[in-house]
Amino acid sequence: MFVRRSNEEEKNKAMEFGIFLPISGRASGPDTLIEAARSAEAQGFNAVWSADRVVTPWQINTSYPYSENHEFIVPPDRPFLDSLTCLAFLAGCTEKITLGISVLVLPYRHPLYWARVAVSIERLSRGRLIMGVGIGWMEEEFAALDVPFKARGRMTDEQLQIIDALWTQEHINFTGQYYNFQDLAFHPKPLQKPRIPIWVGGEGQQAQRRAARYGDAWFPYFVTITPAELQAGYAHVQAQAREAGRNPEQILLTCCRPIELTAQPVPQDERHLRGTPEQLVEALQEYRRIGVKHLALQFMVPRWPDRVEQIARFAQEVMPQLRA
Template sequence: MRLGLHALGIGTGAHRAVIDAVAVAADRHGFATLWAGEHVVMVDRPASRYPYADDGRIAVPAAADWLDPMIALSFAAAATDTIRIATGVLLLPEHNPVILAKQAATLDRLSSGRLTLGVGVGWSRDEFAALGIPFARRTERTVEYLAAMRTLWREEVGSFDGEFVAFDDIRVNPKPFRAGCIPVVFGGNSDAALRRVATVGDGWYGFNLDGVDAVAERIGVLRGFCRDAGRDPAEPTVAVALAEPTIGDIAALVAAGVDELVLVAAPREDPAEAGDWVGELARRWLPDILDATPQERSQRSEH
């Protein structure tokens, strides 16, 4: 199992010097992925319930800095050599898919193929309203946008004729670092989100899950949907962030089939201390993750 870090783009993680320090330290200490999420709009009195907290309220203050993840991750990629970068998650139906296809391919090319595009359908009616995008049928819009983007990544001259997006014989360059391929993982913990992973996704990013049992149950549902879709249940990758992770969870997460445990935390505000903070996380978590046995990993196929 790998260890990821979701710490960039918000609050103290929105400062250039802190991004550099965290990214460099995470790369040096053996973290697998740097994650950054997205909200274009925050409001003081949201009309929609936040789906990843029992009280329905997002923990990030409305007035906090929240960087565009594609731009923030481009700085992280420029400061590093090997660590992967991932949007966790970008709200796909809020973007023009032709522009986003170019932006993602650009970042993937400049980072030598290190981008994972994590996407979601969105939950905030306020945000969609501010952007002038219909909240209704956002799932259908997301699936179609992704199909259009993959067409542009794959084809030298691409055409697409859908309900929400259409183009004819266009060239969008650059192409991804690996021909036609940027891994796309879906966020969301609901059955509907897991069904999207099984049918059109390369992986799942489960967020703020309440313990190992919840993770194992959701992975079981995902594998059932994969079988229904005629897909190998072990094919989609699985990254999860727990609400309160512990070192003792590692063996059970490996056995359940988790590929990456993502730590969600705010870095130190002082850039000189931010790198040390990453090192402390690595010394606490990575030895146990790296010691996860092949026998535990092999249990993945039995669940």
């Protein structure tokens, strides 16, 4: 039986690093995915992360919160593979690297369905799955799926209650506003105990409250933020956890960030991860100091071969100095 490390053990570890998989864009495909995951594993990354998208409308008026110009970064005519399917595929192509999703938009799928898929991946990977979860942002995608956009937060809260019961209880009952069922069995249970780790995405106060009540980690994706601002948000998560009757030490601080390696030194701005390996080491020391336990990195180079080169440089020249 696979038992997850305790939070005290997690907090005493060096900062971990993950990278986003190329599941979207022209380079996406089986050979590229295998190459990306296996090379990340060989280079010492701790996790690979799969983004989530069900449909992409041709016209998107909703402001995208995760790019500097607030426009969605994947054009509608580019391939976008299914997040969970990609992780299931890579479970059989890798041996030890953690497989993560950042983040599964919970209202898009019924919890009884995706909980089964997640446990299947976790079992087939021998306990190597982390579930990043979130409420979504694109109104047009919600409309296409006939899911009420304004109810997405309440639906997500119900789903997080449901999956905790599915993964830990024998006779499962739930009565809510959006989901109702009685006396269900759910097997197999996850290998990780007490459940598959739930890392709650989102940056605002409601996301922080959700992480405090239901999560094993707060997992925001900030495009521009200082480490001090991230630390302040985490302090709010911990305060909310205390109010909810949880031990605040049970919620880890994790984060997604865009990153760019440069050949020459560039002016430094603590709101961005951009620069030479030496500059990035110095910038990331501050993330380690404030207690970030895992940093999921999205290398922002458009062409896949260039991205491969930057990832390798990061693994060789940056990571070892932050694990010393």
